[in-house]
Amino acid sequence: MANLPILQYEDKILETVEQNPVVVIIGETGSGKSTQLSQILHRRGYTKSGVVGITQPRRVAAVSVARRVAHELGVRLGEEVGYAIRFEDRTSERTQIKYLTDGVLLRESLSNPDLNQYSVIILDEAHERSLNTDILLGLMKRLVKMRASNLKVLITSATLDGDKVSKFFSDCPILTIPGKLYPVEILYSEERPSSYLESSLKTALDIHIREPEGDVLIFMTGQDDIEKLVSKLEDKVRSLEEGSCMDAVILPLHGSLPPEMQVRVFSPPLPDCRRFIVATNIAETSLTVDGVVYVIDSGYVKQRQYNPSTGMYSLDVVPISKVQANQRAGRAGRTRPGKCYRLYPSRVYHDEFLDVTVPEIQRSSLAGSVLYLKSLDLPDIDILKFDFLDPPSSESLQDALKQLYLVDAIDGNGSVTSVGQTMAELPLEPSLSRTLLEANKYGCIAQALTVAAMLSAETTLLSGPSKTVEKKRKLAPPDLPDGSGLGDHIQLLQIYEHWYQTDYDIGWCKDNDLKVRGMMFVRDVRKQLSQIMQKLAKGPLDVLANRERQHRDYRSLRKALCVGYGNQLGERMIHHNGYRTLGFKPQVVQVHPSSMLKPDEEGKFPDYLVYHELIATSRPYMRNVCAVDMKWVMPIMNKVKTLDINKLSGGIDHIQKNSEEHVPDISKKEVAVTGLPGDRESRIQAARERFLARKATK
DNA sequence: GAGCACTGC
Structure with a gap:
């Protein structure tokens, strides 16, 4: 010190x-x-x-x-x-x-x-x-x-x-x-490789053959590429002539790896053995691996972004920023002087990389943040004039206002309602906090708490799609409830209730491919939400799971979900199972193939449903859906007609001016990289065209 | 019939 x-x-x-x-x-x-x-x-x-x-x-x-x-x-x-x-x-x-x-x-x-x-x-x-x-x-x-x-x-x-x-x-x-880093020599490629996977492989082998001892950290974009590179590297290293190089261990490192696999990178290195750590950007800031002397930087990162004009998320491979590149290089100089191999020319670093990573505020749906700021009720703060270091686009702010209006969190003039004030107290996205308040009226708060908690941890629940698990799953399929055909929210509820009945048995989670840490997290979230709801209700609430006598069709809960997801409704097309989203910017979308929603005897999905999110991968999908009744949807559709965005935002001229000055609008910018799996927009567009073409021939 | 960067209240 x-x-x-x-x-x-x-x-x-x-x-x-x-x-x-x-x-x-x-x-x-x-x-x-x-x-x-x-x-x-x-x-x-x-x-x-x-x-x-x-x-x-x-x-x-x-x-x-x-x-x-x-x-x-x-x-x-x-x-x-x-x-x-x-x-x-x-x-x-x-x-x-x-x-x-x-x-x-x-x-x-x-x-x-x-x-x-x-x-x-x-x-x-x-x-x-x-x-x-x-x-x-x-x-x-x-x-x-x-x-x-x-x-x-x-x-x-x-x-x-x-x-x-x-x-x-x-x-x-x-x-x-100044810091205490050792100097890191930066080596640039002469041009961008056609395949950064092959290029990483070649660079890693070169280091192994030519350079003195020291571990190698390789930055890739995702689990898929990591697994591919790990297996290729293993093959190549094994085929090297015995005695020509020191031994090598190759370790993957990414977020969906079970914790016991993640900590392997912290165990002390073996003598005369070089470690290759193939990692996502988790190794950029979250985890620090000692002993790294060489860094290989692909120059790319996988980023989730929200497009406010469609209400859709996508996961794109995009170039990193200069700050990220420097951070990655710094990982080579923690214990002694190191080297960083950048798989791109210095021209790309200087001319193409942004100085700083595009702030999350310009890549997310802002409904929750806008409600939070509005509910602070600071007399001198108007959310649309709020002074951000990098202001979000006016489009994104308007999108947030519309969403909040549809779930009754703000009124027609853009002021927070008492419902909205209560929603802001809950650490949840607006659709779920609104669902909780509505469920409390219908006597199904315990179920709604479970659904909200499960969705807060949703991606951390099921074990990763690694190939070995897939194989195992075919032999012994997990015995999980199926949502009674009503969709994913109901399935998540049933899973938790089942787990509750086993008295939170860890073995049951493992048998059914549920991540133990994810389920524990759900339990914590549910407890926290229950406490906040009790406080807000100013009286005792029966929040224990499995206590409510319910119709088998979960009507009350689904009705509450319909109100909560008033901004995320879909209406099925007449002749097929595609849906059109309701609201301000209709999109044509499909139910995600992983959904538990069951079609009826004629093969049709329900006429109306709510979705948790829109995600554009190979096509635009609704992920996590729940069947709802038309008669619950109608009041919301009537509300859509009453919306006046000018009144909601109280005059928006100033922010438009503001945002044109500083905002690189991520939704429109060419972020995708040719030849990489990130070219989502064009793929979505192609899918849309295919869909329309098919429709035309019918 | 598809696929999951990383955080956090």
């Missing part, structure tokens, strides 16, 4: 913080900013007038950094130094230094918009530009004006981002703290 570069800057930091309400800190990797900034401010007495709060984008980071600081200060974790993450608050009245996830700080400012308990707020890793960090940046700008005398804000960022953040905060000072 004594050698951390940041400590030489202690006086400079304190002097700057004293003279300025906001300071941007460029803290390079290994500078010690996350652990030391809080302690420096503590030593100067900033913890006497309030808590020093430090946000982290990830839970594990909040916990591990808090633990280290507590250790360095010689205090017990949870006393003077503590942390707060979802489901876990380890702070006390004595806490002076508090690490928390940015989501938790946002929740805190819902009940205390001035964040009075804090004397200092440090937004760490702001360059990662998570949705929550971006909203916090906007809130901080307002807060430092209001609490100019007693609040200091520090924002840590990356070199390429510092000027922009400083400008956002009235040209506040920027301090650069």
Whole structure:
């Protein structure tokens, strides 16, 4: 700790913080900013007038950094130094230094918009530009004006981002703290390879044959490519002449790998054995692998993005940003000088890569965030004039307003309703919080809580589609409930209720290919939601699972879902099983083939359904659907007719001007890369054309 | 008849 570069800057930091309400800190990797900034401010007495709060984008980071600081200060974790993450608050009245996830700080400012308990707020890793960090940046700008005398804000960022953040905060000072990285030699390819999988393979083998010992970290875009590269690399390494090279182990590393496989990369390296770690961007920030000396960077990343003009998500392979490229390269210089092989020319890095990753706020549906900001009810804040570092497009904001209007969260003038105010208290997307409130009226709150919790963890539930599991599954298909033919929401409900009846048996999860950690998470979420609902209802609610006497057709629950998903309805076409989405921008979509929805005797799906999300892969699909009745749909359709976007947004001219200035509109930008599996838009377009052609011939 | 980057309240 004594050698951390940041400590030489202690006086400079304190002097700057004293003279300025906001300071941007460029803290390079290994500078010690996350652990030391809080302690420096503590030593100067900033913890006497309030808590020093430090946000982290990830839970594990909040916990591990808090633990280290507590250790360095010689205090017990949870006393003077503590942390707060979802489901876990380890702070006390004595806490002076508090690490928390940015989501938790946002929740805190819902009940205390001035964040009075804090004397200092440090937004760490702001360059990662998570949705929550971006909203916090906007809130901080307002807060430092209001609490100019007693609040200091520090924002840590990356070199390429510092000027922009400083400008956002009235040209506040920027301090650069050098890191403790070893030099990393950057080697560029002469041109972009036609296949970055083959190119990675070749580069990895070259390193293995020519370079001295040291582990190799290879950045790929997804599980598929990782599995392919791992098996090819294994073949090639095995075919090398014995004794010509040292031994090698090849390890995949990605998010859907079971935890016990993930930790393999942390076990101590074997002597005279080179490790190849083939990873997604999980190894960019979330996981740090020791011993890496060589990095191979494909220059691509898989990103989920939302298109507000269609209401559809897609998962695209896109070029990384300069910040990401530098972050990847830095992974080679943690223990000694390293090398980074970039599988693209330097021209591409300089001319084509964006400086900073497109912020999440420009790639997500904003319904939840807009409701959150509106519900803060800050007199001087109008969401459409809200000062974002990178404002979302007006299209995206209008999309959010329309969605909120349809689920009764805002009225025709764009003001939050009492329903909307209550919805904002729940840590859920608007469709699910609205479902909970409606279910409470119909006496099926326990079921709705289960569905909401299951959907909060949906992607983490079923074990990954790895080929071995698929094979196993054919031999012994899991014995899971089928949703009674009514769709996926009902199936998720039945799965949880079944698990509840086994008394949360872990063995049952494993037997049925359910991820144990995912199901545990569902249990936690459900408990949290139950507590919040009890508080909101100002009285006891029977929230225990399996307690409600229900019709076999789950009518009450499906009716509640129909109201909650008032912005996500589909109407079946007359002659086939395609659907047209209802609402403002009708899309032609299909039920996802993985759905549990059952057609009737004539092979027809129900006339109406709600969907959890639209996802464009090879075609536009509705994922997670539930059958609903036409008579529940009609009131919502009538509401669509009453919508007036100009009234909703209270005049939108200013944001349109605003967004044209700074916003690279991700929905229209050419993000897809030729020849890569990311060219979604054109594939969707092609699918649409095929569909129309087929329709025309009928 | 298809497929899942990573977080987080």
